[in-house]
Amino acid sequence: MGQFLLVDSRQLDSFEGLHQAVHGSHVDVMQLGRGRLRGTLSHIGIGDFSLSIGTFNVGMRTQRISSDDKLIIGMLLAAEERVAHWSFDMQLNDVLVIPPLVEHDGVFHGASAYAAMRLELNDVTSLFGGEARLSDPDTWRSRGHFRADPASGAIASRRLVRIMSHLHSKDGLTPSTADFWKRSIVECMAANIISSLPPDDGGWLPSARRVIHKVEDHLAETGTRPVHISEICDALGVSRRTLHRAFREVFGIGPVTFLRHKRLCVTHSILRESAPGTTTVASVAMQQGFFELGRFAHYYQAMFGEYPSQTLGVAPRQLAGLPH
Template identity: 85%
Template structure:
């Protein structure tokens, strides 16, 4: 059965719109500040997994009753004034864990923005696969607060907003074939902030690098043209990201994220060469392969193949949909 897919965004006109602040979960909301509430609320739904981003211009009191059996993990994206959840004072990009069936109490003292993902606890081992401390469901059964690293937190926040923005603008990029990739990309941003607040874990052993790489390449061959996220590989082979990175560096001299990006670029090159101009667009193919920053994608592609993707397709121009300025994302992409 094909999982349901949803991309939705709307403007808020009144605090009542925040009752669905996290898609699929009801939240009781009371306005604290004076004035007319304005804001936006955006959702991505992939089966039972949802991702939401909300913004509002006035202080709020939020309460969630203990009737929801889903795990909610949230991140504070922006705050004009103090934000507190339970007894936790939140700083920018901090991560909050709301376990299933637990009442939640939050106070936003001014204009704020947040991101939140909601899913079944039994998905944890798959979505956080390879990171033993996060793939254990017991880790998420109690409320928690993870203080974000300054650099990692800012990067994760920007990437979450960009994913939501680009999928909102290019809804055809969220297809059954790419749904798992986008879901893992969202989870990775949250996980990066959590991992950065934990002590280093150097207990993982390194299996034979070439044997592991051979198994990974067989897995990728079976996936065909579907984009595969690095966390999916970690979960499939029960290896940490650190172990996988060491194996790829030993065999290819590249990290797994770079290797997977090159593989996706090669897939795009083949698709564009086999397509007729007018039958598809560069943007559509790029989105289907998990590239949501099209300017950066064009840079990667040109560096890889010595030509613009539009030249491969046989058309004369490719309008960039963002400014393509490269961000220093090595913290997230090659950890």
């Protein structure tokens, strides 16, 4: 069954626009600050999963009486003044958990920005695969607050905003890459949550080469679509820490770098075999999970010694010059 894809963005000119602050969920909103509200509200929907990002320039009181069984995980992206949810005072990039069927109460004392993803509770098992606590649905049945690490939290927050921005491009969100982008969004939230959890250095460590062989078998089954690290953790039933140790031991690089190299190789092959005018570098890059085109071009040139635009259509042009 295919996944329903939604991309929507609009400008706000009143607090009523924030009633749909989280896609698929009604929120009661009261304006606290003086002045005409200005802001934006953007949604990305992939099946039953959604990401919403909102910005507004005045203080707000938000209340939500849950009418469904969806889990909401939010992140504070920006705030000029105090922000409180229930009894939690939020700092920048902190993560908030709103469990299914639990009423929510929040106060933004000034201009703010937030991100919120809404998903099925049972989806955490695969989306947070490999992280024992986070992949357990029971972890998310009570409201919670995770304090973000200042440095890594800021990186995760910026990445989340950039993903949203790039997925609004016409080439950004396709059915074949939808799962990768969903996992990339979850990863930004997970990065800030994991920094609050105690280290997990215990447990049985399987053979590094056995782990690598299983990873490569999984990658072979997926074909040319991009694969996210959380998908591998879920499929193999291993933690990110185990994957990292295995890849470091075998290749001397981490799994994220390895997966990026694989996606670069797939991109190179697609560009080389495509005829100019039938595709663009940007569309192929997005299909392979690269959303920052400047950084992608840098990675590509460093790896292959040429820019992607130079690779595009090389093979068809060479074949065209061969005698028949």
